[in-house]
Amino acid sequence: MRKLFFIMVTLAVTGVTVDSVYAQELHHHHESIHENEEHGKHKLSVYGGFTHVDAAFYEHETHEESTGKWIPTLGLEYFYTLSHKFDIGLLADMELDEYFIQVNNERELLRNNIVVATAVLRYKPMKRVGIFAGPGVETEFIEDEDSESFFVAKVGIDYEVEIAHGWELTPVFSYDFKEHYSSYSFGISLGKRF
Known part of the structure; x- marks a missing residue:
């Protein structure tokens, strides 16, 4: 019993x-x-951070002397919530510097105020953590006859911290695979859901 x-x-x-x-x-x-x-399902953010370009060097340096450059970066981000696990988004970042890269080991190409625009799919394995990836293009802010555009594949991870009333602070790390070189970025975005 x-x-x-x-x-x-x-x-x-x-x-x-x-x-x-x-x-x-x-x-x-x-x-x-x-x-x-x-x-709301929409989120608009402003982004600020730094991009490291391993292949970058300034005019007074040679490629062999260069160890890469940290470049201030500003951007805009827009995300639309599809479900509690998926968002789609548009990201546009602008690197605020002028530098050279070596293309095909034979010529130096000037890159001036680079704009990287990408369309991404964001997956949220946990409530505030997002993993995103997508294709895009790199071009110069003001193009001239010597400007070249490159295909970009962006991957990254972020973590949304809710502030209040739909405002969020989001630390972001991303990596850009480009045709002739690659770069990675650290930054933070301030966004509002509506």
Whole structure:
């Protein structure tokens, strides 16, 4: 009889624990959906950070002397929420510097205020963490007859920190694979959901 009583009490306590854990998870899921509905499916952000270009060197240097350059970068980001796991977005970054890269080991190409525009798909494996990737193009802000554009494949990771009323602060790391060279960026974006 004691064993039966002990088993019943254990099952009752375990059942309550499982029910309460399930209820909390269900509440968290509804809260997440409600949060997106409350602030909207759109997010517009401004970005500031630095881009490291390994292949970059200035006119007074040679390629052999260069160890790459850190370049101040500003940008705009737009994301649209498809579901609680997926967003699509448009990213546009501008590197605020003029430098040279070596192309095909034979000529130096001037890069002046580079703009990188990409379309990305963002996957959220956890509530605030996002992993994104997509194709794009690199071009110069003001093109002339010597300007060249390159294909870009961007990958990155970010973490959204909610501030209040739909405002978010998001640290971002991204890597750009380009035709003749690559770069990586660290920065932070300030965005508003609407």
